[in-house]
Amino acid sequence: MRIRHHFSVFPIPLRSLHRSFFSLLTRISLSKKMKQFWSPRSINKNKAMVEKLQNHGIVTSDEVAKAMEAVDRGVFVPDRSSAYVDCPMSIGYNVTISAPHMHAMCLQLLEKHLKPGMRVLDVGSGTGYLTACFAVMVGSQGRAIGVEHIPELVASSVKNIEASAASPLLKEGSLAVHVGDGRQGWAEFAPYDAIHVGAAAPEIPEALIDQLKPGGRLVIPVGNIFQDLQVVDKNSDGSVSIKNETSVRYVPLTSREAQLRGD
Numbered sequence: 001m002r003i004r005h006h007f008s009v010f011p012i013p014l015r016s017l018h019r020s021f022f023s024l025l026t027r028i029s030l031s032k033k034m035k036q037f038w039s040p041r042s043i044n045k046n047k048a049m050v051e052k053l054q055n056h057g058i059v060t061s062d063e064v065a066k067a068m069e070a071v072d073r074g075v076f077v078p079d080r081s082s083a084y085v086d087c088p089m090s091i092g093y094n095v096t097i098s099a100p101h102m103h104a105m106c107l108q109l110l111e112k113h114l115k116p117g118m119r120v121l122d123v124g125s126g127t128g129y130l131t132a133c134f135a136v137m138v139g140s141q142g143r144a145i146g147v148e149h150i151p152e153l154v155a156s157s158v159k160n161i162e163a164s165a166a167s168p169l170l171k172e173g174s175l176a177v178h179v180g181d182g183r184q185g186w187a188e189f190a191p192y193d194a195i196h197v198g199a200a201a202p203e204i205p206e207a208l209i210d211q212l213k214p215g216g217r218l219v220i221p222v223g224n225i226f227q228d229l230q231v232v233d234k235n236s237d238g239s240v241s242i243k244n245e246t247s248v249r250y251v252p253l254t255s256r257e258a259q260l261r262g263d
Contacts, residue, residue: 046072049084053104063114064107067136070165073100076129076157093150094262095251097127098198102248106196106219107133109231109245113194113217117141121189121211123182123220124148124198124253128157132166134196135175144169145186146177149256154179183253185211192216199253200227209240221250 050068053059059068074083077097082089088096107114107130114120114137122131125146135144148154154177161170161177169175178186182197183205191213197220204220209232212218218232228244235241251259 046074046084049073049086049100052086053101056101058101058104058108060108061111063137064104064111067107067133068100068104070136071129071132072164073129075163076127076132076160091127091153093153094259095124095126095150095153097129098250103130103133105229105245106130107137109219110134110194110196110217111137114138115142115193118193119143119189119191119213120145120194120196121186121192121208122146122196122198123185123208125157125177126153126198128161128177130196130198131157131175131177132161132164134194135166135169138174140169140172140174142174143189144175145189145192147180147182147186148177149179149181150259151179181255183207187211195219197221197253198250200224200248200250201253204230204232204242205253209234212240214238219245221248224252 047069050059050065054065059065074080077083077089078091079089086099086101088099091097114134116139118138119142120134120138122134125131125148128146131144131146138144146157148157157177161167166175180186185207190211192211193213193216195208195212195218200221200223202224204222208218212234214234214236216234220230220232221227222230227248227250229246229248231243231245233241
């Protein structure tokens, strides 16, 4: 495998450190501004949440909007009263479900690789929300696979999906959630047109690049203290191009034991 561009996390040059810190502060500021608009009083329906994402320029395609409108976020969160507020939420086991704007951003970054009939892998699938959105976008002729290493979360995510618009896809088998170490991907249905990772890896797992189809795209948070959402495009010759999209803060992509300890 040949990597055309590589971004190291450590050591960080002072100039890059300042740039990452400034980007992080900018993102925090944006989130605070959006939360002023997004309160339980002003947003209590899934469609209204999606419309706010569109108004803020985060959702820009009809396909992403339709998928997010179809899959009610309220079905996938522990506290439905806060389901449509733009903030992450704890789901137990030292895991969170990302804020709606982060899910929307990832859907937009992968949108061209989530066409009907395509294959998508969701690593760290958690509540199953984004896996369900992926499944709706690729449809019954495609395949959406979620991988999560906490069995209890897999069981609850299946129940969530059964109560959502993605339920028919789960029943027919084009959507499935498995217990496994997401760092190893899910080789059974590889290669994938799109891979999403919902936790931050210290470096990009080799198995995920190997399971990405030429022409496919991987979106993954990378880093420890400082994290960047990286977009990895696999070229036709097998080489990959990597770019940093934005500074982020995710829980670590680690072993089940380390996650349960909160390491």
